[in-house]
Amino acid sequence: MDHNDRSQQLPCSSIIAEQPDKFPRPSIVDSHIVTLWDLTSWCHEIAQSIFRTLSKALELPQEVALETLHNPTASHDIIRLLRYEKNTSPDALRVPQAAHTDLGSLTFLFTDSPGLQTRARDGNEWEYVIPKENCAIVNLGDAMSMWTEGALQSVLHRVASMPGQGMNERYSFALLMRPTNTAPMCSLLHDAVPDGQLRCEEWISAKFKALRGKNDGDSVRSMCRDADIRAGRLATV
Numbered sequence: 001m002d003h004n005d006r007s008q009q010l011p012c013s014s015i016i017a018e019q020p021d022k023f024p025r026p027s028i029v030d031s032h033i034v035t036l037w038d039l040t041s042w043c044h045e046i047a048q049s050i051f052r053t054l055s056k057a058l059e060l061p062q063e064v065a066l067e068t069l070h071n072p073t074a075s076h077d078i079i080r081l082l083r084y085e086k087n088t089s090p091d092a093l094r095v096p097q098a099a100h101t102d103l104g105s106l107t108f109l110f111t112d113s114p115g116l117q118t119r120a121r122d123g124n125e126w127e128y129v130i131p132k133e134n135c136a137i138v139n140l141g142d143a144m145s146m147w148t149e150g151a152l153q154s155v156l157h158r159v160a161s162m163p164g165q166g167m168n169e170r171y172s173f174a175l176l177m178r179p180t181n182t183a184p185m186c187s188l189l190h191d192a193v194p195d196g197q198l199r200c201e202e203w204i205s206a207k208f209k210a211l212r213g214k215n216d217g218d219s220v221r222s223m224c225r226d227a228d229i230r231a232g233r234l235a236t237v
Ligand SMILES: O=C(O)CCC(=O)C(=O)O
Pocket: 080, 082, 097, 102, 109, 111, 115, 116, 157, 158, 159, 171, 172, 174
């Protein structure tokens, strides 16, 4: 990958499924395709296990169990590789990735450098999530909040330099999982999904439209990935 690129993101399904030629990508992606396949299928296996456990705890009926609302080969999952430039002025707090919540259901984030911060919904403090060797960071996305009426909440997060230390050149790799296009986007805690319910495909596109027309403000910030929209990084999705 060209190191001058700040980020690259690819629809996961175009890599792991039947349309590998649909999206242009740097050649290094293809030379590591087996590793990517292994990693994404491993993440999906873990995700299904998380979904099954949560569905059981929430007592969701089988037809709307979280594991049945995901299908890695028929979703709009995204694989994203981000590169953050070295911060040469350690005293000033820099925030190269602004506060946002992830749009989908579950995010697996791999990095070996600190910088990721989370903030509780009712708090004012940002806390660093220090990476642990051989561990992924797993975030809940907005779909989880919607399905559970906020019982499970998407986490507000950003990337910031470390006080007094700045930030070395930093890489992170994220697999952002999304429900299938037909997944209902409403509370799953009640008996039946109403007819004509908004489906994931329309929900995602409505969010993108809202963000493009109105890319600032608290409601949008808490809904979605405003930083990405401003940086134009969702243009290929
Ligand atoms: O680079 C990171 O650690 C966070 C990336 C992130 O939040 C995202 O891709 O949505």
